Amino acid sequence: MQASNPLPLTSLGVSTAPAIHAHGLVKRFGSTLALDGLDLDVEEGTLLALLGPNGAGKTTAVRIFTTLLKPDEGHASVAGFDVVKEAERLKSSIGLAGQEAAIDEYLTGRENLEMMGRLYHLSGRDARRRAAELLEQFDLVAAADRVAKTYSGGMRRRLDLGASLIVLPPVLFLDEPTTGLDPRSRRQMWDVIALLVTEGTTVLLTTQYLEEADELAHRIAVVDAGRVIAEGTADELKTRIGGDRIEVAVARDADLVRAEEIVRRHVGGQATFDPTQRRFSGGSRDGAGELSALVRDLDAASVGIEDLQLRRPSLDDVFLTLTGRQAEDVSDEKPRKRRWRRS
Amino acid sequence: MGTAPTGVRAAAARYRPVQRRSRFAWALLDAMVLARRSLLQTVRIPSLIVFVAIQPIMFVLLFRYVFGGAIRVPGGQYVNYLMPGIFVQTVAFGGITTGIGLAEDMQKGIVDRFRTLPMSSSAVLTGRTIADLGRNLFTVIIMLIVGFAVGFRIQGSVLSFLSGMLLLMGFSFAFSWIAALIGISVGSVEAAQSGGFIWLFPLTFASSVFVPVSTMPVWLQGFAEHNPVSVVANAMRGLFNVDPSLTAADTRSAVIQSVAWIAAILLVFVPLSIARYRRTTRG
Numbered sequence: 001m002q003a004s005n006p007l008p009l010t011s012l013g014v015s016t017a018p019a020i021h022a023h024g025l026v027k028r029f030g031s032t033l034a035l036d037g038l039d040l041d042v043e044e045g046t047l048l049a050l051l052g053p054n055g056a057g058k059t060t061a062v063r064i065f066t067t068l069l070k071p072d073e074g075h076a077s078v079a080g081f082d083v084v085k086e087a088e089r090l091k092s093s094i095g096l097a098g099q100e101a102a103i104d105e106y107l108t109g110r111e112n113l114e115m116m117g118r119l120y121h122l123s124g125r126d127a128r129r130r131a132a133e134l135l136e137q138f139d140l141v142a143a144a145d146r147v148a149k150t151y152s153g154g155m156r157r158r159l160d161l162g163a164s165l166i167v168l169p170p171v172l173f174l175d176e177p178t179t180g181l182d183p184r185s186r187r188q189m190w191d192v193i194a195l196l197v198t199e200g201t202t203v204l205l206t207t208q209y210l211e212e213a214d215e216l217a218h219r220i221a222v223v224d225a226g227r228v229i230a231e232g233t234a235d236e237l238k239t240r241i242g243g244d245r246i247e248v249a250v251a252r253d254a255d256l257v258r259a260e261e262i263v264r265r266h267v268g269g270q271a272t273f274d275p276t277q278r279r280f281s282g283g284s285r286d287g288a289g290e291l292s293a294l295v296r297d298l299d300a301a302s303v304g305i306e307d308l309q310l311r312r313p314s315l316d317d318v319f320l321t322l323t324g325r326q327a328e329d330v331s332d333e334k335p336r337k338r339r340w341r342r343s
Numbered sequence: 344m345g346t347a348p349t350g351v352r353a354a355a356a357r358y359r360p361v362q363r364r365s366r367f368a369w370a371l372l373d374a375m376v377l378a379r380r381s382l383l384q385t386v387r388i389p390s391l392i393v394f395v396a397i398q399p400i401m402f403v404l405l406f407r408y409v410f411g412g413a414i415r416v417p418g419g420q421y422v423n424y425l426m427p428g429i430f431v432q433t434v435a436f437g438g439i440t441t442g443i444g445l446a447e448d449m450q451k452g453i454v455d456r457f458r459t460l461p462m463s464s465s466a467v468l469t470g471r472t473i474a475d476l477g478r479n480l481f482t483v484i485i486m487l488i489v490g491f492a493v494g495f496r497i498q499g500s501v502l503s504f505l506s507g508m509l510l511l512m513g514f515s516f517a518f519s520w521i522a523a524l525i526g527i528s529v530g531s532v533e534a535a536q537s538g539g540f541i542w543l544f545p546l547t548f549a550s551s552v553f554v555p556v557s558t559m560p561v562w563l564q565g566f567a568e569h570n571p572v573s574v575v576a577n578a579m580r581g582l583f584n585v586d587p588s589l590t591a592a593d594t595r596s597a598v599i600q601s602v603a604w605i606a607a608i609l610l611v612f613v614p615l616s617i618a619r620y621r622r623t624t625r626g
Contacts, residue, residue: 066459091461092360102456106384118376119462121360121369130358137351147387163456168355192351199352 017080019044019171019202020065024074027060027226034060036226037074042219044170047193047203049213052223053319058206059099060226062175065204066096079171095164099176101156102163105149109140109159112148116163134162138192154185161192172196174205178212190215210314214238222318230322238313241321244287245311246294249279251304259303266294272320278306283313283321360461370463377470378477381444385478391440395478399433399486406553407493416555418587426495427507427579428552430483431572434515435547437479439539441471441519442526446535449527449623465617468527472519479515483508499584507582510601514575517608524616527623547572555588571604 020042027035035057042048050058063069065078067087076083081090096102103112110131117127135144138158143151148159157177164172174193178186193216197203207213213220214234222230222237230237246267250259256278263271267282267290274281284290287310298305364372385391406429407422416424445468448454457467487495497504526535549563550556551573556564567573578601580586581594589597 063455066455068455068458088461091459094459096456096459098452098455102452104380104384104453106387107380111380111383115376115380116456116460119373119457119460121362121461122358123361126358130355133354137354165351165355167358167360168352196351199350201352 018042020048020076020078020204022061022065022074022076025061025064025071025076026073027057027064027069028072034226035064035071038223038226039228040221042202042204044202045197045200046218047197047205047216049217049220050204050206050223051208051210051213051220051318052206053208056223057226058223059175061223062096062173062204062206066094066173067091093169094171094173095169096173097157097161097164097175097177099179101160103148103156103159106147108145108147109135109151109155110144112159113163113166117166120166122166130166134165138162152185154181154188157181157185157189158192161189165196168201170200171202171204174203176206176208179208186212210318211312222322224319224323230318237318241283241313241318243313244284245281245313245317246284246287246291247279247281247307247309247311248294248298248305249277249307251278251306253278255301255303258301259298262297262301262303263294266290266297281317283317284310366463370465370469373463373466374469374473377466378473381471381474382477384444385440385474394440395437395482396485399429399482400489402429402433403486403489403493410553414554416586416588419585420494422490422494423496423583423585424555424580425553426486426490427583427585428550428576430486430511430579431514431576432547432552433482433486434479434511435518435543435572436540437482437515438472438475438519438522439536439543440478440522441475442522442535442539443532444471445523445526446529446532449530450532464621468520468523468616468620472516472523475519475522476512476516480512483511497583497585499582503582503584506598507579510575510578510582510598510605513605514571514601517605517612520609520612520616524612524619527616527620546570551576569600571601571608574600574604 018041020040022038022040025035025038026033038057038061040048040050040061050061052058060069064071064076064083067083067090070084078090079093081087081093083090104115107115113131113134114127117130118124120127122130135141138161140155140159140162143155148156151159161174161177177193178189181189190212193203193205197216205212205216217234219231220234220237221228230240232240248259248263250256260273260280263280263282267280267284271280271282273279291308291310295305295308385395403426406425411421411425414421448457448467454467458464522539525538529535529538549559549567550570551567556567556573559567574597577586577589578594578597581589581591581597
């Protein structure tokens with residue numbers, strides 16, 4: 001498993017038991033099956049991205065690992081501690097930063113960090129010193145004595161992440177740390193997370209963005225309906241879904257049959273078709289070259305093209321390929337825009 | 344971030360949690376940290392300042408001047424009868440801050456963060472109820488000052504005055520724990536607000552707070568007489584020596600009943616709330 005890690009693991013010594021382990025986790029909420037036999041292993045000092053749409057069970061898994069929920073079936077351990085039987089000892093080895101920043105809006109950034117420091121049982125003097133350090137490290141000095149209510153989304157996430165690093169536990173859980181952030185704030189979060197991993201922290205990160213997983217993760221586990229449906233490095237997953245995506249929309253219904261035959265020749269059997277938009281879509285191993293060949297062939301067959309694009313695969317594509325259906329929101333949360341493009 | 348933070352791990356490694364303290368000491372220290380948080384919130388939320396400082400002053404003035412002339416109490420001045428009652432009513436309602444605050448914490452992510460910390464879990468509740476105690480003490484002091492300004496006079500020793508205040512604070516603490524259980528049980532801030540208020544109206548109005556129980560219909564007197572709000576108000580009236588209709592024996596009995604009520608409420612609601620908090624998780 002280590003050989004396939006794309007990043008150098010500076011702090012990874014001899015092979016040990018996985019820092020995070022789950023076997024056959026099942027969790028039900030009433031009649032809803034949130035986790036349906038989830039298996040997972042995260043090696044010490046690596047980052048594993050749990051990739052899936054809203055409602056896939058990512059947050060439920062994180063809540064079990066962080067002792068906030070008890071599993072109905074199966075077992076899990078973090079840093080060698082059982083999440084149920086050794087919950088109290090486990091707590092000293094983990095940090096959690098969530099999608100809703102767990103900070104007090106009416107306290108200043110400094111007061112928030114000092115409070116968390118005291119609750120981690122640092123002495124008063126240490127809590128103050130540690131808060132000052134983290135404010136510096138997370139570029140919050142100027143806003144340190146303003147109440148957190150006035151902070152931007154990016155600042156809140158940074159404060160939240162800072163609070164989870166007070167005594168820097170060996171295992172960190174980041175539940176959608178960049179959902180809802182602008183591209184610049186997202187990039188800043190990525191830099192911090194990458195640094196923490198370089199320094200040897202084991203991280204389990206949940207995300208809805210394939211790009212985020214691609215950027216940060218040693219390994220990616222794709223979750224659907226409470227189960228891991230695919231796992232591997234970013235490259236392995238991309239190979240499975242066939243590299244970059246080619247999309248072509250045909251101008252006239254009359255050309256569809258001819259167009260389909262040509263498209264299938266170029267993008268392989270995985271091509272999908274959306275009749276309302278007369279749009280074909282499929283993976284391509286050699287994006288640009290394949291695209292120009294496709295255009296030439298369509299042109300030669302005088303098929304009118306309405307729209308044409310080559311883009312990086314998204315979570316939707318992963319899902320479409322792995323499950324044959326779109327990555328739908330299965331939760332009842334209000335819909336948000338899920339996808340964003342590389343800036 | 345301009346420059347990315349460097350050496351986060353190395354920096355964190357310099358800090359070690361303090362180890363040598365008993366579980367009880369930690370529970371108390373954690374509670375104080377969270378009580379401080381709750382009090383800081385009070386100062387920064389304008390509606391809370393109104394609730395804690397302005398509304399009680401308004402009550403004192405309204406009852407003193409609007410109803411004061413119409414309501415007769417046997418053998419004494421209404422303002423002297425009224426003030427201890429208003430104190431009890433105010434601290435009873437003051438506990439709602441605990442309920443609302445806890446409901447808000449449960450709704451937001453911050454309780455999840457607390458639960459993953461190696462801190463005492465009861466501190467989340469104790470911190471709130473201790474903060475309420477501080478807030479209520481502050482409110483009562485303001486009301487005492489306003490009360491003295493509008494003619495409230497007490498008699499008796501300093502010791503019995505302090506005993507009365509101690510009883511009031513005990514009552515305040517006990518009622519905060521009832522509000523705590525409501526706050527963590529209802530699941531939303533709005534429900535904590537209405538659920539926190541609704542049961543207090545019959546309890547504080549069908550009591551001796553505003554009028555003597557003897558003026559009520561007989562079927563209500565039994566309830567009003569033994570209701571903890573009446574009992575504590577009467578104990579304070581006796582200790583402050585402001586109600587000539589209370590004999591020394593009446594006062595002694597009211598004090599004993601008050602202590603019993605406070606102890607009983609705490610014995611039931613503290614363990615119940617803590618157990619409920621440990622069980623409840625956001626879905």
